[in-house]
Amino acid sequence: MPLLVEGRDLTVTVERRGPDGQRLTCTGPGWSLAGLELGMPGAFQASNALLAVGAGRELGAPEAAIRAGSRAWWPGRFQVLRHKRGFLVLDGAHNPAGARALAASLREVFPDSRVTFVLGILRDKDAAGIVAALAPLAERFVLAASSSPRATAPDALRAMVPASVARVDVAGSPIDALALAVRTATTPVICVAGSLSLIGDVLGAPRRSR
Numbered sequence: 001m002p003l004l005v006e007g008r009d010l011t012v013t014v015e016r017r018g019p020d021g022q023r024l025t026c027t028g029p030g031w032s033l034a035g036l037e038l039g040m041p042g043a044f045q046a047s048n049a050l051l052a053v054g055a056g057r058e059l060g061a062p063e064a065a066i067r068a069g070s071r072a073w074w075p076g077r078f079q080v081l082r083h084k085r086g087f088l089v090l091d092g093a094h095n096p097a098g099a100r101a102l103a104a105s106l107r108e109v110f111p112d113s114r115v116t117f118v119l120g121i122l123r124d125k126d127a128a129g130i131v132a133a134l135a136p137l138a139e140r141f142v143l144a145a146s147s148s149p150r151a152t153a154p155d156a157l158r159a160m161v162p163a164s165v166a167r168v169d170v171a172g173s174p175i176d177a178l179a180l181a182v183r184t185a186t187t188p189v190i191c192v193a194g195s196l197s198l199i200g201d202v203l204g205a206p207r208r209s210r
Contacts, residue, residue: 004028004054012050017041019080019087019109024070026053033063036070042078042091043105076199078105086188090202093193094122096129102193103133114139116187118177120198121157122150130194131160139187140167144177148197174201 004010015023015034021041025034026049038049049070056066073079079090087110093102106115115137121127131141141161145151154170161168171177174192181190192202 001058004058006047006050010050010054012046014046017043017108019082022046024049026050028054028057031057033066036067039071039073040078041080041105041109042101043108044101045078075203076196078102078109080109083182083190085182085185086190088182089189089191089193090199091191091193092196092199093130093134094125094195096126096133099130099133099193102191103137106137106189106191110189113189114187116140116142116181116185116190118142118144118174118181118190118192118198118202119157119194120144120146120154120174120177121152121194122146122148122197123152124150125152125195127152127157127194128160131157132162134193135162135165138165140169140181141165142169142171142177142181144171144174144198146174146195146197146201148195151195151197174198175205178202178205 010028013025015025019041021039024036024038024046038045053066076090076092081088091102093099117134117138119141121130143154143157145154158168171180
């Protein structure tokens with residue numbers, strides 16, 4: 001199989017991106033697939049899809065199979081849900097690079113929208129780097145410890161939040177944090193981020209908490 005490089009041999013164009021997903025055109029040596037519907041709206045997913053499509057073409061996968069595969073989705077990876085006051089985004093973002101990718105996706109999918117973050121980070125992660133990547137978009141942080149025994153105490157996270165963030169609250173659990181954020185939302189977007197264990201706690205919660 002030849003080595004195909006994005007930007008040289010493979011290109012992707014985003015035709016549309018929104019909370020419900022994105023439509024792409026992927027091109028490679030001697031082929032082009034337009035109108036690919038991708039269920040995951042994260043900005044970083046376009047490149048991921050391009051590489052998967054390129055591999056599928058090189059392996060001889062039928063176009064119908066490639067189009068069906070493009071509709072795959074991954075819980076907790078810029079997963080967008082709707083709630084009664086706006087949008088709820090779930091993203092693991094458990095390191096600074098992931099937090100920067102999350103911030104870029106939030107800017108692209110929800111331009112000009114401030115964000116309420118429900119944030120919980122594990123002790124062995126670069127919490128300061130994660131907070132720094134998300135803070136420019138934040139109107140508010142609601143901090144909580146996930147059910148993991150490695151979770152950082154919310155008060156320790158509070159000390160890392162810059163003064164530019166207007167409001168910081170602490171909740172007793174991820175479910176309480178999400179309920180507080182939804183009940184008192186002042187932004188159209190609430191984003192749960194910082195660790196996969198936090199995402200697991202929220203996804204495992206009764207639907208009424210959302």
